[in-house]
Amino acid sequence: MSTLISERTSGSDRADVAVVGLGYIGLPTAAILATTGLSVVGVDVNQGTVDAVNNGLVPFVEPDLGIHVAGAVSQGALRAATTTPRAAAYIVAVPTPFMADKSADLSYVRAAAEGIAPQLLGGELVILESTSPPGTTQRLGDYLLELRPDLSLDGSDGKPVVHLAHCPERVLPGRIMIEIVTNDRVVGGLTRHASEAARQLYQTFCQGEIHITDVATAEMSKLVENAYRDVNIAFANELSVISDTLNIDVWELIRLANHHPRVNILSPGPGVGGHCIAVDPWFIVAADPEHANLIRTAREVNDSKPGHVVDKILAAIEGIEAPVIACLGLAFKANIDDIRESPAVEIVQRLAAAATHAQLLVATPLRDRRNLPSVVSGIANVEWRETQDAVDAAGVVVLLVDHDRFREIPTESLEGKVVVDTRGFWGKKHV
Numbered sequence: 001m002s003t004l005i006s007e008r009t010s011g012s013d014r015a016d017v018a019v020v021g022l023g024y025i026g027l028p029t030a031a032i033l034a035t036t037g038l039s040v041v042g043v044d045v046n047q048g049t050v051d052a053v054n055n056g057l058v059p060f061v062e063p064d065l066g067i068h069v070a071g072a073v074s075q076g077a078l079r080a081a082t083t084t085p086r087a088a089a090y091i092v093a094v095p096t097p098f099m100a101d102k103s104a105d106l107s108y109v110r111a112a113a114e115g116i117a118p119q120l121l122g123g124e125l126v127i128l129e130s131t132s133p134p135g136t137t138q139r140l141g142d143y144l145l146e147l148r149p150d151l152s153l154d155g156s157d158g159k160p161v162v163h164l165a166h167c168p169e170r171v172l173p174g175r176i177m178i179e180i181v182t183n184d185r186v187v188g189g190l191t192r193h194a195s196e197a198a199r200q201l202y203q204t205f206c207q208g209e210i211h212i213t214d215v216a217t218a219e220m221s222k223l224v225e226n227a228y229r230d231v232n233i234a235f236a237n238e239l240s241v242i243s244d245t246l247n248i249d250v251w252e253l254i255r256l257a258n259h260h261p262r263v264n265i266l267s268p269g270p271g272v273g274g275h276c277i278a279v280d281p282w283f284i285v286a287a288d289p290e291h292a293n294l295i296r297t298a299r300e301v302n303d304s305k306p307g308h309v310v311d312k313i314l315a316a317i318e319g320i321e322a323p324v325i326a327c328l329g330l331a332f333k334a335n336i337d338d339i340r341e342s343p344a345v346e347i348v349q350r351l352a353a354a355a356t357h358a359q360l361l362v363a364t365p366l367r368d369r370r371n372l373p374s375v376v377s378g379i380a381n382v383e384w385r386e387t388q389d390a391v392d393a394a395g396v397v398v399l400l401v402d403h404d405r406f407r408e409i410p411t412e413s414l415e416g417k418v419v420v421d422t423r424g425f426w427g428k429k430h431v
């Protein structure tokens, strides 16, 4: 346990850490901190999430998270609440989505500050983990001081200090419980003391190196990592469109090019989804629109990919009176159930609207019929089906997500059907 935390909490009823936001990052962070022996309170506005966690359950799919949450709750190290408690350290892991103009919506960060501010006594550590545009950590500090002018962020005016730092999460959905421990972390504190306190806290569970820098560089490092990946995926996606024009198998093309010792092209897909890579590069564009040309173009290339897939499917059903289309998967990537910014969802929605004479049978192996997301469940020509039922009933099979469970589909059951394989899942024969 860090000195910072043990000094503060000994003899008090304060939690060691309060994690604000129990989503895909907050809940794993709360659970892993609790397993180190710290007392942790997870805070979320959603009563259903709070109830689930207090019952040792996880309200979404993430390998190995369930066992950590169940263990931490049963040992009394983790509990959840809808209100922010007193704590020695706060970790803010709330969404930072973008608005219509692609700038960041900081209303959840503001709401987190409103929950934390009344609990502060001075001496606490507040860490912003949410992916944020440059300047957001300072904004969080400004919000806190607006609400608590009796406090300070650096102690220069003699008031009690709240130590503020940014430490972006970098874990990969589907591998969160591994990467949260093994990945290096970047920490940028507003002061040296804040950086050191944040380092101490992460050292309780992080086996990777903890790199200290200034706040703006920490904020940008996270955005740059995701923009780098976005640009590389855009290259692969652009190749797949060009390959369609040239009637080339893009998977074979990339496999061959990747034999070069200094070439490593990523995989094309139906588009780029998720709450990170499809969002974060826009924060860089917003920060310097004049110069962020490659980054903007990559976003546009990836955003245009679902439309290309829809056009391909529409061409495949041209002339068919009542086409039945199996759409396999809705998640933004394999083996998770997260549909945020998912290109698969966009494709189903656009296809259903463009082909009202078609029936779309959606298979989501990680969700059941009652759990079909509302973004598609209300569409008249869309219905949920078991995977094999959908394939058997359809003339056109569209593979949108490469879930392992789809490996159970016998390839013989695809014979005679038009297959649109957006992930290279079944290889050359079925592209």
Ligand code: SAJ
Pocket (backbone or CB within 6 Å): 131, 169, 170, 171, 172, 173, 225, 226, 229, 233, 266, 267, 268, 269, 270, 271, 272, 273, 274, 275, 276, 277, 332, 333, 334
């Ligand atoms: N994708 C492709 N082709 C590829 C790789 C990915 O089309 O070759 C697509 C996926 O299908 C998905 C999207 O890109 O729709 C993003 O998937 P991902 O696996 O690349 O990344 P995320 O969004 O799950 O997680 C990323 C990670 N960032 C990087 O790898 C640089 C993760 O480490 C971050 O913590 C996470 O964003 C985040 O929270 O910011």
